[in-house]
Amino acid sequence: MTLLLTLMGLVGGILLGWNIPLRISSLVARYLSVAILAGLDSVLGGARAELEGDFDGLVFGTGFFANTLLAVGFTYVGDTIGVELYLAAVVALGIRIFDNLGALRRILLQRYVKRGY
């Protein structure tokens, strides 16, 4: 059920993004890339929480939007004061994404091993 919902959302979003005539300037594209990283981080964190058994839809949703907006805001502040803060955002988010991926892998491996024996 959950998987179906996520797939529905993802496919819907992709179709929408593919069909509406969006023209994004290269300036905005930078913000969008940071936002995507933040979003990916949140989604992976959500998946991890789901597997660990303490997933909460509301926490997940608010976390997703808050993180995305925060990352974009961070980049914007960096741009206004002339510091490439978005690099910091990219590094921090990248580390968290790898962290989450590692946790996911460990959980899934544990389950697989338990089921095997």
Place this chain on the structure above:
Amino acid sequence: MRARSGQLMLILVFAVLGLMVTAQFRTEQRLAEVLPYRRVEELAAALKTAESERDLLRQEVGLLRSQLADTLASESAMWMALDDELRKLRIMAGVEEVTGPGVLVVMEDSTRPSTWSEDPNAYLIHDDDVLKVVNELRASGAEAISINGQRLTSLSEIRCTGPTISINGTRVAPPLTILAIGDPHTLETGLRMRGGVADQLGLWGIEVRIKREDVLVIPAFAGALTWQYARVVGGAKQ
């Protein structure tokens, strides 16, 4: 209730994520198409063709001019006076190679090391520096002037084109060699006048070397002189 809101959130989050990723993906693809370096390559190719075209036309100008000279030479003596007049006018127009005494002026960018507190632009030769020198030469009675092989005609421009200077539509860069035919003494003193052009440019370390020459050869204007708008006033007698 809690579960339903969570499910809705799930759909929303993934929809937004999918939308962002797709939008970004499409933008990156579009940006790759209009990447500036491709534009530069196109422009370079266009420039190359234009330049080869110009060279061909220049050859044609030379050919036609020699034909014209042949024709003129073969005409009978009756045309001698006209021919003489024509020669004078051709010298004035700058379409004839001329020789005679004069001065050779070499202008070079300043070699003085620039300091952070000063505008480095002041140490480079600009179009108006060249204009000042040319103006002074003309005021001192120069009869023919060329800059780096570009003959100055009544229609020549001396204009800033970024790091180079455009003369007769051709880019020239320092060091500039200016040849001027006229009385060598007058020309030299005109430039060396106290507080004059050479003095002023020397302030900025721009070197202006002036040398008197007994025989200078100044090339003809290489392009084609055309008039699109100017007409002779007072009858169309030809």
